[in-house]
Every structure is written in structure tokens, then in C-alpha cells.
Amino acid sequence: MKIPELFEKKKPVFSLEIFPPKRKSGLEKIYDTIEKLTVCKPDFISVTYGAGGNIANNDTCDIAANIKKKFGVEPLAHLTCVNSTMADVTEMIKRFAAADIENVLALRGDIVPGEQIEKEFFHANELAIEVQRNSGLQILGACYPEGHSESKNLREDIQNLKYKIGAGVKVLITQLFFDNQLFYEFLAQVRNAGIQIPISAGIMPIVNKKQIEKTVALSGASLPHEFTKMISLYENRPEELYQHGIQYAVDQIRDLLEHGVDGIHLYTMNNPDVALAVYEKIKDLL
Helix, strand or coil: CCHHHHHHHCCCEEEEEECCCCCHHHHHHHHHHHHHHHHHCCCEEEECCCHHHCCCCCCHHHHHHHHHHHHCCEEEEEEECCCCCHHHHHHHHHHHHHCCCCEEEEECCCCCCCCCCCCCCCCHHHHHHHHHHHCCCEEEEEECCCCCCCCCCHHHHHHHHHHHHHCCEEEEEECCCCCHHHHHHHHHHHHHCCCCCCEEEEECCCCCHHHHHHHHHHHCCCCCHHHHHHHHHHCCCHHHHHHHHHHHHHHHHHHHHHCCCCEEEEECCCCHHHHHHHHHCCHHHC
16 A cells, blocks of 8 residues: 555545564564554554664565565655665665565664765755665655754754655654644644645653653653643653653653644554554554
């Protein structure tokens, strides 16, 4: 199924994200995880691009293909370009086509300080152009409610979204955020700028201290008072942080759904128990 068509037929669209294991030995576990996640009845499951965006030993395509073949769920394969040559991208497009994968999320990918990068792609819209030119793949893209960290301001970032759409992107998925009001303000500015394609809100439940130290800090997302209060109260009380972190995500999602968001994209961190706990408390609105 073409995911952009799904957004035309259904609202809200509910999707999940997983990442490939670092080692081949973890493949069996990821399929167990996917099987458990199917209980959430996702409209599609996205699979991030292998560690470092390297084509070698990249399991993204195989996992995405099995999501479709074994579990009957539409996959969204991530494709990054900052560490890829034109030949790498062409090879991945061929792999996706051979595996009957119809949808990709076109991303630049993270630049690691001090690490040498390829010089053939610099922006996600350049990757989208190449995908559109050489395949019939449906292209989705990323957006940033508070602006990309490398953009001068949100206005510039919204202009960059127009470049992505011009390159063939038909649906946007946001980076994780914790403050719904900032998302609503971003959405208003995007719509006022003439961008009307569907935008799915990316939500990540924060349920342990490791996530606070790594994910939250690296995301650059603004932290509203309710969130920081939760962290200060429970960061050293694991069981309570787990429960309150799930509830915070649930409250976020229910508010978004009540405001008519196009979709919810749940960053599962390969934790089906958390995803299921969230789903059970929002499924009445899906």
C-alpha cells in the first residue's frame, strides 16, 4: 500500500518505529518484537536505516520486507544519504524494489563530528529527487516542530520543507517533541506557508533514566514544566518513572488526537511493552 494514499483514506493514521539490531544475532528478537507490536494494529511500521547509515551489513530492507510478508503490515524503510554515495542509494532503491517495498522515509542522516562524510548528498531533498527519478517509491520526509538544529530559524526550516515537497515528499513525520503547544504553533505556520500535506506527530514515551540522559538531551526538544517536574520527581524511582512516562505520552497523544492530528507516529525504542501500554490507553480514539 502507498502510505500517502492511506492518509487520504484514514484519519488518524497510527504508526510505529523500530530500529534494526546492531548484531545479526539480534534479528530473532526484533521479529519477536514486531509480532508483539502487531497487537497495536499499526497502519505501518517504519524501520530506521542501519547504524551509521552504511550500506554494508544493513538489515533495514530485509526487516521491512518481512514486516510485510510475515506480519501483513505495511513497512516504511528509512533511507539516509549523508554517508552514502550515488551508487549506494541506487543499490538500496534496487533492493527495496526487489523486496516489494513501496515507501521510504528520505533523510539526510546525522553528521558525526570528526567523521568523514561522502560529498554527493548534502540535504534530504537531494535524496528525494534521486529516489523520485529512479523509482516509483512513495517518499515521506521528516520535519522539526522547533526547527532543525542547523537552521537559522523556523521560517528558514519551513522553506526547506517546501524544497522537500518539491522533490516529491508527500507525507511528513515530526521529530519527537514533548510540548504539544509548540507543535500546534508549528502546524499553524506550516499551513499558513501553503504546505498542506499530512503531518504525523512523533511521540516517544520516556520511561527510564537512560532515555533522560541520552534521548532527551540529544533531541534538543523543549521540556515543558509538567515534563521536567515528572523527571525531577521520579528519575531515581524506576517503577514510578516508567508508569508516569507512559501516562505523559498517553496524555500527549490523546490531546493531539482530540485536536484532529493527521497521524501519530510512536517511537517504540523496540520496547513492545511500552508501546502496548500506550496503545491500550489511546485505542478508543484511533
